[in-house]
Structure formats: structure tokens, C-alpha cells
Amino acid sequence: MYKIDTPSSEQDFTEYFAFRWKMLREPWKYPEGSEKDEYEQVSQHRMIRNPDGDVIAVGRVHMNSGEEAQVRHVAVEKDYQGKGLAKMLVASLEAVARAEGAERIVTNSTQASIALFTSLGFKAQKGSIKELGEQQRQQMVKKIFDPSSFLLHPKWCELLQRTWHETIPISEQMGIKIHQYSGRTLETRASLNKNINLHGTMFAGSIFSLATLTGWGMIFLQLKEKxxxxxxxxxxxxxxxxxxITMQPRALCNIESLNGKFESLAKNKKCQIKLNVSIMDSDNAVAEFSGVFWVLPTKETGT
Incomplete structure (x- = not known):
């Protein structure tokens, strides 16, 4: 039985990178150190050891954008190939990408690993790139999130997401995304990696921003409903x-927490809406936000 581990200690990473170099760079006569790149600090790393404690498989995922994750540096010791370890690693990295809110995963596959990624649901894209001399790499993509399967009104939610990113650019940098909208509950999520402080937890300011945008978003969607x-x-x-928060930042706003009369807008009057947002760390409640919002009438009200 093999178990996927997350390297955490200095020794773990030393062995992790040494294995990556041996498998992916040494055969091409690249020097030690070439196995690392500028994304290491913002990536999630995984590895598998054998019963003797030797590293026998590694892999990495990082976010290219708020929507796209990239799997790289997947390698398995030759004597352990064919045992499903690569599939285990990629599935683990895909789970990380899903938790980060990615809508798709990409990888630049060698010819030898195209079959592996195809079996995991990746599809080859037109064209290829060259890397490490003459070694060909084929870009492959897997869609892992379909908004229409999670959201009651996907077009409204898409508009809300776009409004956040266009008018509040920091929301995209924080990785804040709509996860679910049922008509009664709005759930949003953020990337912990993009909001982490020196203690390895989420910035308090980022938590406040996530809660505020969730409440704002719930009112936005309720206006659409009405x-x-x-x-x-x-x-x-x-x-x-x-x-x-040390794991997955989540925010939940339920319609039952809303208190106010939207109907005032139809009379060209402003309305006050009070609401609550629960902040979760994965499935654990860690904070509560209480907000007072004002909705100001515009010339389009009632049309």
C-alpha cells in the first residue's frame, strides 16, 4: 500500500528535488538546480515513498490563473512504474486544483505520458511545444468545473464573478470565486495560497474581504431574482x-439571514439590507460576519 505525502521538512524537500532532478533533468544532462523554477513557492507538492522511505514518485501543481491549474514534474521510479502511482499523484494534484477553484487543468505531456493523461480525462490540444532540447511536449487540458452544474443561475453568477474581477481587481488576485448558488445560499471560496501570512494562515483582512464580497454578491443575486x-x-x-484558517477558505450566506425590504427600490428609494456570512475553514466554522449594506436606486430600477 502506497500513500501520498506532502513534503514539509527541509529534508523532505531535499529528497523531493533530488529525485525530480534524477528523473527529469539528469537524463538530459542538465545540472542540479535546473529542476526548480520560479513557481516552487506557490505550488503544491506531492510525493510517494516506498516502505524503505525512499522517494519513488513526485508531482506538482500550481495555479496559472484563477481559472487554470498546471500539473508539472510528474515522475515515477522505473522499478515502480505500471503500479498506478502516477495516476494516484495526478488525482491528488487534481483534488488540490479543485479546492483552489480551478475550472481546468493543463499539462505539457511528453509522448510517453500522453496515454496516462488521456486515461485521466485530459484531451490533447492542437500544436505542441519543445522543451529540453528535442523532447516534444503536447499540451493537454482537462475541464474540472462546469458552472451550470453548481449554480442555479449560471449567467447571473458569471456576471457577478466578472463584476468582481473588473471592478475589484484584488478579488481575482485573492482567488475569490463563486462555488455554489442555490437561490437560498451563496457559497464562495478563496485560495489559501494567495492569502497566506507568515504563520501559514489566512490574512484577517482577506477573510473580511471574502465575507464582504459574499454578502455583496448575495444581494446582487437577490436583486436579479426580484x-x-x-x-x-x-x-x-x-x-x-x-x-x-489553515485549509480551504469558504464563505456561506443564507437567505434566512437577510433582513430588509427590497421593494423600496421599486419606489425609487434606497433600502437597507442586513445579513450574516459564516466563514469556514473546510467544514469548520471559524468566523462570523455581520454586514449592513445599502442598495441605492438607479435610473434602471423597475425596468
């Missing part, structure tokens, strides 16, 4: 922190 429009602004926001 056929109303208006300018949403935060009047006041308070958050109580109980525990640090």
Missing part, C-alpha cells in the same frame, strides 16, 4: 474571528 437593480454599498461590517 427583477430589480441598484448600486450596492457597504455601510458597516463587523467580524468575529474564532480560529485561524
Amino acid at each position: 427583477g430589480l437593480v441598484g448600486d450596492i454599498v457597504l455601510g458597516d461590517g463587523n467580524i468575529n474571528y474564532h480560529k485561524p
Whole structure:
């Protein structure tokens, strides 16, 4: 039985990179150190050891953007190939990409690994690139997120996501994404890696931003539900922190927490909406946000 590990100690990483160099760079006569690149610090690394403690397989994933993850440096010791270890690694890296909110995963596969990635649902794209001399690499892509399967109104949610990214650029840099909308509950998620502090936990300011945008987004979607429009602004926001976030940042806003009368907008009057947002670390509640928002009428209200 083999188990996937996450390298954490200095010794783990020394052995991890040594194996990567031996498998992926030494055969091409590249010097030690060439196995590393500028993405190491923002990547998630995985490895497998044999019963003697020797590293026998490695792999890595990093985010190219808020929507795209890239799998790289997958390698398995020759004597252990054909035992499903590569599939185990890629599945583990895909799980990381899903948790980060990626919509697709890409990889630049060698000819020898095209069959592997094809069996895992990746599809070859037109064209190829060259890397490491004459070794050919084929770009392959796997779609891992279909908004319509998670969202009640995917077009509204897509508009909300785009509005965040275009008007609040930091939301994209933080990796904040809509995960689910049921009509009664809005769930958003953020990337921990993009909001991590020196203690290995999520910045308090990032947690506040995630909660605020989730509340703002719930009001945005409720306006759509009611056929109303208006300018949403935060009047006041308070958050109580109980525990640090060390895993998957999630925010939940339920319709039951909303308190206010949207109908005022139809009369060209502003309305006040109070709501609560629960902040989760994976499945653990770690903070509560209470917000007071104002929705200001616009010329389009009621149309």
C-alpha cells in the first residue's frame, strides 16, 4: 500500500528535488538546480515513498490563473512504474486544483505520458511545444468545473464573478470565486495560497474581504431574482474571528439571514439590507460576519 505525502521538512524537500532532478533533468544532462523554477513557492507538492522511505514518485501543481491549474514534474521510479502511482499523484494534484477553484487543468505531456493523461480525462490540444532540447511536449487540458452544474443561475453568477474581477481587481488576485448558488445560499471560496501570512494562515483582512464580497454578491443575486437593480454599498461590517484558517477558505450566506425590504427600490428609494456570512475553514466554522449594506436606486430600477 502506497500513500501520498506532502513534503514539509527541509529534508523532505531535499529528497523531493533530488529525485525530480534524477528523473527529469539528469537524463538530459542538465545540472542540479535546473529542476526548480520560479513557481516552487506557490505550488503544491506531492510525493510517494516506498516502505524503505525512499522517494519513488513526485508531482506538482500550481495555479496559472484563477481559472487554470498546471500539473508539472510528474515522475515515477522505473522499478515502480505500471503500479498506478502516477495516476494516484495526478488525482491528488487534481483534488488540490479543485479546492483552489480551478475550472481546468493543463499539462505539457511528453509522448510517453500522453496515454496516462488521456486515461485521466485530459484531451490533447492542437500544436505542441519543445522543451529540453528535442523532447516534444503536447499540451493537454482537462475541464474540472462546469458552472451550470453548481449554480442555479449560471449567467447571473458569471456576471457577478466578472463584476468582481473588473471592478475589484484584488478579488481575482485573492482567488475569490463563486462555488455554489442555490437561490437560498451563496457559497464562495478563496485560495489559501494567495492569502497566506507568515504563520501559514489566512490574512484577517482577506477573510473580511471574502465575507464582504459574499454578502455583496448575495444581494446582487437577490436583486436579479426580484427583477430589480441598484448600486450596492457597504455601510458597516463587523467580524468575529474564532480560529485561524489553515485549509480551504469558504464563505456561506443564507437567505434566512437577510433582513430588509427590497421593494423600496421599486419606489425609487434606497433600502437597507442586513445579513450574516459564516466563514469556514473546510467544514469548520471559524468566523462570523455581520454586514449592513445599502442598495441605492438607479435610473434602471423597475425596468
